[in-house]
Amino acid sequence: MKTVSDAINFIHGRPKGSRKESMDRMYALLKVLGDPQDQLPSAIHVTGTNGKGSVATMTSNILRVAGYKTGLFVSPYIIDFCERIQINNEMIPEAHLVAMTKKVAEALKKVDIQLAPDIPTEFEVLTAVMLTYFAQQKLDALVIEVGIGGQLDSTNVMPNAQVAVITSIGLDHQSLLGNTIEEIAWQKAGIIHNNMSVVVGNLPENARRVIAKRAQVALIKGQLNVFEQGLPGKYQIQNTATAVAAVKAFDSNIKTSDIQQGLRDSHFEARFELIKPDVMIDGAHNAQGLKELYQALNTPAYQTMTMTLIIGSLSDKNVVLAFDEILKNKRFQIILVPFVGPNGRHSLDIETVSQKYDVKVAHNWREAYQQGNTDMTIFTGSLYFVSEVRGEICHN
Missing domain, CATH: 3.90.190.20 (Mur ligase, C-terminal domain)
Structure with missing residues (x-):
């Protein structure tokens, strides 16, 4: 594995995701890698049927402007694969992507034998690459977007996750998450752990009830139109409010001027x-x-x-x-x-x-x-x- 193309092809060459029953594969891989998730700073963990990429982007920009060295993980990418892993809006350097993928590939030699035939998937491998990279970068904060769902998503391994964000709930990925709004809400609420603040967007009432039951804390909802929206499109009004609520839950002392500047700095390809x-x-x-x-x-x-x-x-x-x-x-x-x-x-x-x-x-x-x-x-x-x-x- 010498080039970034080699690294990307290796990641894409892993088994594709299917319905999961546990997090065993992910934790087995992370254990061989030295449990990089335990070396990470506090995180904002973002899930939702729609809007999670936009909310994650605005949230990370606000934290960056406020002085946090912020890691961001989003998917999928629009132009460059390296968009998926960023620090303060800078994509992971190709050399680092190659080095981290090689490290994960070495760990997989042991894990694949241990778990065969149920070996780590493409997204689990990419998540391990991201966690390994971020663990080495002396970050102040993380904003991590869920791949699919939440409960059994490979990103749901961070002991320092401080804020859970659920942007929206709708019918999508039913074969993996369930056939009803309530079932999907339960899966997405799986990112909520003890001592976390929980921020939600505009949710159907039946979804909100499920999430509130799992959260066991008051749900936080952002206020609309307090700040100039961060990204274009009417639907980004709600996403902007959700992003602001998330950073305030993360750090209540972030200045209003930093919030607005972070929103102004936000740009997200392929959204309106x-x-x-x-x-x-x-x-x-x-x-x-x-x-x-x-x-x-x-x-x-x-x-x-x-x-x-x-x-x-x-x-x-x-x-x-x-x-x-x-x-x-x-x-x-x-x-x-x-x-x-x-x-x-x-x-x-x-x-x-x-x-x-x-x-x-x-x-x-x-x-x-x-x-x-x-x-x-x-x-x-x-x-x-x-x-x-x-x-x-x-x-x-």
Whole structure:
């Protein structure tokens, strides 16, 4: 393993995630690595169906401005794999990614034999790389985004987690987390441990009850519109309030000026991002996210414009549940395009969906882009899809 490509290919070459029954694999790997999670500073741990990446980004920026040397872990990436592991907005250097991955790879030689055939997965290995790196960097604070769920997520190993954040609860990853809002809420509330503050976004009441029962402390909710929002889009108003509440729970002495500056400094690709004057990308990868995107496009700045939503979605994301509401508005049209996700994950069956809804289909997003004859084109759906679109359009 000599290059960053070698390291990334090694991580991607691990088994893919599936339904988990325990954290045994993760703890076995960390033990061989010397338990780096025990050498970390206090952390803000962020989960949620939507909004967790945005909240994590704003939270880490506020802490950075306030003087904390802050590690940030997010997923997936949009442009560069190294985006996933950052310190004060600086991506992990490629040499460090290679070195940390080599260290984890050496540990896996022992762990794989010990646990075979149930060996650590891709995301568990990446999490171990991140924890090993951060443990060496003398950090003051961490902001860690959950991969999926919370209870059995590989990030749920930090003894110094101080604040648990649950941004939103909706139906997503049902095969892994459960088929009801209550079941999913219970899984996400698994990041709550003793002596933690718990910050929540705008949650359904049934989810809130489940989380409050697990938390056994008063839930903290941010106040809307107190600060200028950190990222564009109406849906970021709530995320901004949640991020501010999280940093105040972490350190009640953070100055108002530092909070506002940290919010101003925040930037997150593929979230309500204009990449050309008439082209936007937004990773609204499930029905809840797509409804929030639609509502953001119904604000005064956009209400006179016609819109084409070009959607490349995975089959398990339920985006069609938002179509009826969107298609009632004659300013909007939807074009579906096929998209094969990472690890061969299946695209939405666009031909079947087009027979049920008044939507168009195209062979690919480039063809759909040419078909668009509206004031604004919005590419949305899977973050992997919008990342591909962004990379090509921004480099032409």
